[in-house]
Amino acid sequence: MIDTEAGSRLCPACSTATVSQLDAVPWCPACEWNLDAYDADRTGPLFGWAWLDRWTHRLGYRMIRRQFERLLGRPLGTTGADLATVFVLLASALLLTSVVTLGVTGLWLVVAFPFPSPQTVLGVPLIALAIGLRPRFGRIGPDVEVLSRDRAPELFALVDEVASVTGAPVPHVIGVSDDLNAYAGTFGIRRRRVLCLGLPYWGALGPQERVALLGHELGHFVNGDPRRMLLTQPAFTILGSAADLVRPVQTIRGGLLETVGAALGKIFQWILARLLFALHLALVCVALRDSQRAEYLADEMAAKAAGSTAATDLLDGLLRMESLHQTVRREARNGHGPQRWRTAVAEARSAAAARLPQLRQLSLREEASLFSTHPPTGLRRLMLEQRGWQGALVTLTEARSARIDDELTKEYERVRLTLVW
Structure with missing residues (x-):
């Protein structure tokens, strides 16, 4: 059954009937x-605040669309250090220098x-603050x-093969x-590289989608993602930690002077915490x-390893993650393992195929945010389509995929029992 709802009116811009999905x-x-x-x-x-949420949503939508249009036709891995990247690196360096200065100053006051002395009383909190930040x-x-x-030679061999064709380093740990x-x-x-595969997800994917998933995840080791770079970590953590540290907490009530002093302190802490958090949000947004x-770029590396068809199929699956989760849990409760999970998920996807074009469009609205780590799924798929179709450099056969599942039989059973309960 196709759950496509026609809108109540025609589009005022082009007179096409409006549509809706998922209410x-x-x-x-x-x-x-619209x-x-x-x-x-x-x-x-x-x-x-409704007005602020509405404004930030529209701003995020416009920024994401502009970035998509700017990246079309450009090498995703060689866009260069733009102003945003330089700003984040400089901010990280400044924040890290500030934390080191706090710690060194506090240590100097103590030593x-x-x-005891007044300097010691000041130095110990500075050291504690530096440790906290x-x-x-x-x-x-x-x-x-x-x-x-x-324990899993076939899985490790597949990871090695995908890493080789994508130019990514092999992870130190696979779990x-x-x-x-x-x-x-x-x-x-x-800085040990770790690859973690959630078995409910891995078990529900077809062979080539598994290759695409590995290509995407291994791509994060070489795609310059600032969330995974040591030099940019201070930009993501220090101001947020500082806001938490100065946030006012409930204190024991005393006399009148203590109550007034505590109230004034809480007002100052509240303002300072909000200011630090606002700066944290602005820096993270950039x-x-x-x-x-x-x-x-990670999606492009997935297409390079598994082929564009598998990479776009993997992205389409993200549009139906809630349905995938329900399907896997249902089959797990019925005592079935990954082979049945995969079959049931494929059947559910086939039944919903007619809805996918509109779900891709809807993802632009629902996944557009100033603070989203990923572009909307619909734009990610469209980017792959616009960059030319690629064939697979790594082919995972059904037999080899089954051998990988056999290696993980014990782990699958543990996960199945977790899903049941």
Whole structure:
């Protein structure tokens, strides 16, 4: 059944009948009139003020569309260090220098003056503040089950092959989890590369979509994504941490003077926390422009490894993630493993194929945000279409895909029980 709802009127711009999906505000499928509308019922509040949420949504929509048009026809990996990138790097350097200065000053006050002294009283909080604001290197999540090459040789061989054709380095760690997701990143002081595959997601994908997923995730090791670069981490963390540290907290009530003093302190803390958080949001908004460019490049690397057909199919699957999750959970409760998950998901996708063009358009509205790490799925797919169709450099056969699943039988069963309960 096709769940396409006709709008109640014709498009005022081109007289085409408006359409809607998923009870969204209608738009024109031909000229995209009203596609940038803020749909509060589906988008949900961002700041809590309707006028501000509406304004930031439209601004984010325009910025994302402009970036898409600017990147069309350009090499995604060699756009150069634009003003936004330079600004983020300079801001990161300034923030990191400030934190180091706090720590060094606090240490000097503690060491250079006899204990106890007023300087010591000031130095200890400065050291504590510097520790609280220090950059975090991250760590592998406790829910990730790390695999060894001996444990999953077919999977490791496939990752090696995809890394070779995309020019990406091989991850130091490959793990699986029970999330409906996959990610690649660098963690720890040694910046070890980690690839994590959520088995409910991996198990529901066809062979070539699995290759596309690996191409995309490994692409994050070489696409210059500022979220994964050590030099830009301070821009994403320090101001936000500072806002949390100065946020007012509930204190024990005392006499009149204590109450008045606490109230004035809370007002100052509230203003300072909001100011720091506003600066944090502005800096993150600038940094995420290049992060979205990096996502387009990761998609291109997915198409290079698996072929454009598999890469676009993978993106179309993102439009139906809620349905995919429900399908996998249903089959898991019925006692089925990944082979049945994949079949059931393919059947659900086939039934919804007629809705995909409008869902791609709707993604432009619902995924457009100043603070989104990814461009809208519809634009990502359109970018691949505009950059020329590619054939697959890595082909994963059904037999080899089945052998990979056989290697992960124990992990699949654990995930299946998690999905059931």
